[in-house]
Amino acid sequence: MRVSFILLGLAATVLAVARPESTQRDIEATGGYWYETIKHNGISPEIPNGKNWTVFRNVKDYGAKGDGTTDDSAAIQKAINTGDSSGTRNTGSVFGSTGQPAVVYFPAGTYLVKSPLQNYIGTVLMGDPTNRPTIKAAAGFSSAYILNGVDPRYTGLVGFYHEIKNLVLDSTAVSGTKTITLLQWGLSQGCQLSNVMFNMPIGAAAHTGISTPSNGSPLIFNDLQFFGGGVGTSLSATQYHLKNLYFKNVQTAVSITSLVQGTGQGLRFEGCTVGIDTTSGGNGLFNLIDSTATNTSTVMNTAAFSSSNTQNSLNLENVIVDSSVPATVKSGGTVVLTGSIMPGTTWTRGNIYTASSATPNHSSGTKLTTSRPQTLVNSTGFYQTVVPPNYAEYDVSNVVNVKSVAAYPVAGDWVADDTASLQAILNSAAGKQLLYFPSGIYLISSTLLVPVGSRLIGESFTQLSATGSNFKDAKNPTPMIKVGNAGDVGTAQMTDFVFTIADILPGAIMVEVNMAGDKPGDVGFFNCHFRIGGARGSKAETGCSSPNTCNAARLCAHLTPSSSTYWENSWSWGADHDLDGSNTSVPSSGGGFLVEAQGGTWLLGIGIEHQALYQMNMYNAKNVFLGLQQGEAAYYQGTGNTLLPPAPWADSALPSDPTFSWCSASDAMCRMGIYQRIYNSTDINVYSGGFWNFVSGPTRTFCSTDCQMNAAMYENNSRLFSYGISTINSQNLILESGVGGDKDVAAVPRTANSGATHDSFNTGVMAAYLRQSA
Numbered sequence: 164m165r166v167s168f169i170l171l172g173l174a175a176t177v178l179a180v181a182r183p184e185s186t187q188r189d190i191e192a193t194g195g196y197w198y199e200t201i202k203h204n205g206i207s208p209e210i211p212n213g214k215n216w217t218v219f220r221n222v223k224d225y226g227a228k229g230d231g232t233t234d235d236s237a238a239i240q241k242a243i244n245t246g247d248s249s250g251t252r253n254t255g256s257v258f259g260s261t262g263q264p265a266v267v268y269f270p271a272g273t274y275l276v277k278s279p280l281q282n283y284i285g286t287v288l289m290g291d292p293t294n295r296p297t298i299k300a301a302a303g304f305s306s307a308y309i310l311n312g313v314d315p316r317y318t319g320l321v322g323f324y325h326e327i328k329n330l331v332l333d334s335t336a337v338s339g340t341k342t343i344t345l346l347q348w349g350l351s352q353g354c355q356l357s358n359v360m361f362n363m364p365i366g367a368a369a370h371t372g373i374s375t376p377s378n379g380s381p382l383i384f385n386d387l388q389f390f391g392g393g394v395g396t397s398l399s400a401t402q403y404h405l406k407n408l409y410f411k412n413v414q415t416a417v418s419i420t421s422l423v424q425g426t427g428q429g430l431r432f433e434g435c436t437v438g439i440d441t442t443s444g445g446n447g448l449f450n451l452i453d454s455t456a457t458n459t460s461t462v463m464n465t466a467a468f469s470s471s472n473t474q475n476s477l478n479l480e481n482v483i484v485d486s487s488v489p490a491t492v493k494s495g496g497t498v499v500l501t502g503s504i505m506p507g508t509t510w511t512r513g514n515i516y517t518a519s520s521a522t523p524n525h526s527s528g529t530k531l532t533t534s535r536p537q538t539l540v541n542s543t544g545f546y547q548t549v550v551p552p553n554y555a556e557y558d559v560s561n562v563v564n565v566k567s568v569a570a571y572p573v574a575g576d577w578v579a580d581d582t583a584s585l586q587a588i589l590n591s592a593a594g595k596q597l598l599y600f601p602s603g604i605y606l607i608s609s610t611l612l613v614p615v616g617s618r619l620i621g622e623s624f625t626q627l628s629a630t631g632s633n634f635k636d637a638k639n640p641t642p643m644i645k646v647g648n649a650g651d652v653g654t655a656q657m658t659d660f661v662f663t664i665a666d667i668l669p670g671a672i673m674v675e676v677n678m679a680g681d682k683p684g685d686v687g688f689f690n691c692h693f694r695i696g697g698a699r700g701s702k703a704e705t706g707c708s709s710p711n712t713c714n715a716a717r718l719c720a721h722l723t724p725s726s727s728t729y730w731e732n733s734w735s736w737g738a739d740h741d742l743d744g745s746n747t748s749v750p751s752s753g754g755g756f757l758v759e760a761q762g763g764t765w766l767l768g769i770g771i772e773h774q775a776l777y778q779m780n781m782y783n784a785k786n787v788f789l790g791l792q793q794g795e796a797a798y799y800q801g802t803g804n805t806l807l808p809p810a811p812w813a814d815s816a817l818p819s820d821p822t823f824s825w826c827s828a829s830d831a832m833c834r835m836g837i838y839q840r841i842y843n844s845t846d847i848n849v850y851s852g853g854f855w856n857f858v859s860g861p862t863r864t865f866c867s868t869d870c871q872m873n874a875a876m877y878e879n880n881s882r883l884f885s886y887g888i889s890t891i892n893s894q895n896l897i898l899e900s901g902v903g904g905d906k907d908v909a910a911v912p913r914t915a916n917s918g919a920t921h922d923s924f925n926t927g928v929m930a931a932y933l934r935q936s937a
């Protein structure tokens with residue numbers, strides 16, 4: 164099998180947006196940020212000398228000066244590369260993808276670099292958020308980039324678990340005619356790029372803030388600022404959710420060479436020539452929502468829209484421009500839209516499915532009416548968003564390192580059962596302290612209740628891992644992490660965690676949320692991911708010879724009816740390959756996200772892959788915003804598969820599970836996990852579904868044509884607005900029930916919604932589905 168296709172599986176703070184007056188700062192007294200001074204005792208339990216592994220690396224301890232004049236490149240690189248007695252972090256594969264967690268920490272200061280920096284997998288490059296440090300390229304810097312964020316040992320498609328936050332990257336000392344990229348990114352899921360400023364000289368056409376050369380399968384960038392330069396970010400990837408990005412005096416803020424599906428939410432363009440450039444024709448569909456522009460010549464400059472396919476589809480919703488903006492949308496050089504699109508209206512170009520017509524209206528631009536539930540928006544009609552917390556407001560005396568509480572020993576070492584101690588610490592800290600979980604694997608053997616008033620933060624993907632008999636009964640699924648009880652209202656936030664399983668646990672629900680926030684984001688999950696098998700630390704990495712015999716976890720996230728949560732940047736991965744070795748274990752995981760919540764749910768930058776029954780299931784749900792969902796099928800499913808859903812989970816079916824009754828008994832192409840099921844739900848606003856099938860069936864045969872029957876299923880909903888579904892190799896984008904009494908109708912076939920090819924795969928692209936919007 165071709166490695167590239169095996170691997171496809173794959174696949175805060177108060178922001179200061181003013182450009183700094185001077186990029187050369189005085190060194191400031193540090194010690195303000197709790198994380199810099201707290202005791203660091205994170206480990207890497209699954210590698211041979213892992214109890215002696217150094218996670219936290221303050222660059223100043225490796226010789227960096229941060230004085231704006233010393234060349235700090237070598238010292239910073241040393242902090243990144245240092246491994247242990249079995250090798251450095253940048254060579255070989257001794258540590259695998261998950262065995263070398265590191266936080267390379269930058270105290271406030273300006274770190275001058277004369278040579279480029281190279282990042283590696285498992286690394287968090289993190290600055291002091293109370294005074295973001297600057298990494299500044301020296302005058303005469305000669306390399307093509309300042310920071311390469313992509314580990315050269317892994318292609319972008321398996322570039323997982325990298326983070327960069329609270330930094331300023333600066334090219335203002337470099338000539339504007341020298342071609343330079345501040346950050347090469349181009350990674351996939353499980354990565355975070357947040358609260359970073361890109362500072363370039365004004366008018367420097369040859370400077371690019373972020374480039375994404377390696378065509379990964381990423382989820383989201385959030386809360387970034389770009390000043391000056393030629394291009395803010397260039398995008399070449401299957402999908403991206405861009406959230407809260409501010410561009411000032413950037414010539415082209417976002418340049419898209421290739422992107423099947425994207426969402427821009429909260430983009431702000433000031434003094435740009437072009438906001439988003441898709442004139443390459445490489446964009447299937449872009450949703451631009453809740454965004455503003457001023458002193459910008461063209462907000463979206465697009466390739467012409469063809470009458471014969473749906474490539475270059477668009478939705479603009481709540482895009483506010485002032486009189487200084489002459490063109491809102493240009494198409495093939497012609498202005499096709501001017502002025503603002505106010506809340507309540509969507510301007511759509513592409514195929515539109517309305518209640519009155521079963522055939523799509525192939526529209527070159529029309530205004531549709533869209534309602535957004537009050538629960539989901541602020542008083543000016545924007546979907547609520549929050550900045551991921553970094554708790555900079557906490558003094559170190561109000562932060563508890565869970566491994567430093569004498570009365571309740573916690574090991575995080577993948578050996579000790581940490582459940583009872585963690586429960587005691589959670590109960591005692593609730594409403595008072597922030598809990599810091601140093602990197603490691605914390606074994607949980609019975610449900611851990613996260614009470615009202617909890618704030619938990621991990622470190623380079625701290626693992627909470629279920630184990631033991633409490634999670635073995637598929638007929639009695641039990642949560643590992645239970646956030647509140649039904650009726651609880653308050654705060655519970657988790658940041659920078661991986662939820663996983665140490666054993667094969669058919670009855671494990673990894674996270675169940677019952678609590679509602681007082682306000683959006685109070686109950687929130689930021690950069691929290693799920694992993695079922697595929698890595699050291701889990702028996703599902705080696706113990707599943709076949710999905711037929713290996714029901715490894717029941718459900719990733721269950722958002723129960725009483726819950727109200729905000730999720731930003733979350734990847735649920737049922738392993739389809741091994742991140743740390745070359746084991747070929749294939750676990751079956753039952754489902755991704757089950758959303759029954761009614762009180763307001765915000766889902767941004769969500770990826771769910773390889774789950775057996777569904778990736779996303781909104782069941783009797785209400786008031787849900789979904790900004791972007793990426794998905795891939797379970798690869799063992801499809802033609803040739805004999806384990807036909809609802810197997811192997813039929814014996815333990817939940818009322819919410821799809822029955823697959825619409826498929827004939829032996830139809831393996833129909834009996835595949837549904838990407839996005841929305842059932843009997845109300846007030847649902849979903850954008851950018853990107854659902855990909857690259858290989859299919861037990862032998863993972865390359866999909867040269869459609870290899871899954873149905874991507875989304877929409878049944879008996881009201882006020883459902885679905886703006887944008889893209890597929891690779893699904894015969895139907897949407898299977899529909901409950902419109903005028905219809906049942907299981909292939910309402911949106913790919914053949915009527917052809918986009919362009921992406922990497923030689925056929926795409927389906929639909930702009931708007933409004934048949935259940937009444």
Ligand SMILES: *[C@@H]1O[C@H](CO)[C@@H](O)[C@H](O)[C@H]1NC(C)=O
Pocket residue numbers: 212215247248
């Ligand atoms: C632990 O790591 C330190 C620093 O890398 C090293 O000097 C020491 O020998 C290691 N100890 C063991 C037991 O491996």
Ligand SMILES: *[C@@H]1O[C@H](CO)[C@@H](O)[C@H](O)[C@H]1NC(C)=O
Pocket residue numbers: 412413433434435458
């Ligand atoms: C508009 O943007 C241009 C280009 O970035 C800049 O030179 C100019 O000063 C801006 N004008 C105003 C009024 O802000």
Ligand SMILES: *[C@@H]1O[C@H](CO)[C@@H](O)[C@H](O)[C@H]1NC(C)=O
Pocket residue numbers: 515517524525526527528529
């Ligand atoms: C179809 O789209 C055109 C614009 O392209 C618009 O004028 C027309 O009203 C649309 N028809 C329906 C039924 O939506």
Ligand SMILES: *[C@@H]1O[C@H](CO)[C@@H](O)[C@H](O)[C@H]1NC(C)=O
Pocket residue numbers: 429541542543544545548
């Ligand atoms: C609503 O949210 C948007 C985007 O975050 C913000 O610009 C606007 O000021 C907010 N409106 C109010 C009234 O807070």
Ligand SMILES: *[C@@H]1O[C@H](CO)[C@@H](O)[C@H](O)[C@H]1NC(C)=O
Pocket residue numbers: 259698699700704705741743744745746
């Ligand atoms: C399975 O993965 C582990 C690392 O987690 C590795 O040590 C072992 O060699 C792998 N086995 C095979 C057959 O690749």
Ligand SMILES: *[C@@H]1O[C@H](CO)[C@@H](O)[C@H](O)[C@H]1NC(C)=O
Pocket residue numbers: 783843
């Ligand atoms: C559909 O939703 C309604 C309203 O929430 C609920 O009363 C009803 O029981 C649901 N129907 C089914 C079949 O779940």
Ligand SMILES: *[C@@H]1O[C@H](CO)[C@@H](O)[C@H](O)[C@H]1NC(C)=O
Pocket residue numbers: 878879900901906
């Ligand atoms: C849809 O809802 C109607 C009325 O609630 C019900 O009669 C019908 O059976 C439902 N259809 C499906 C497919 O669930």
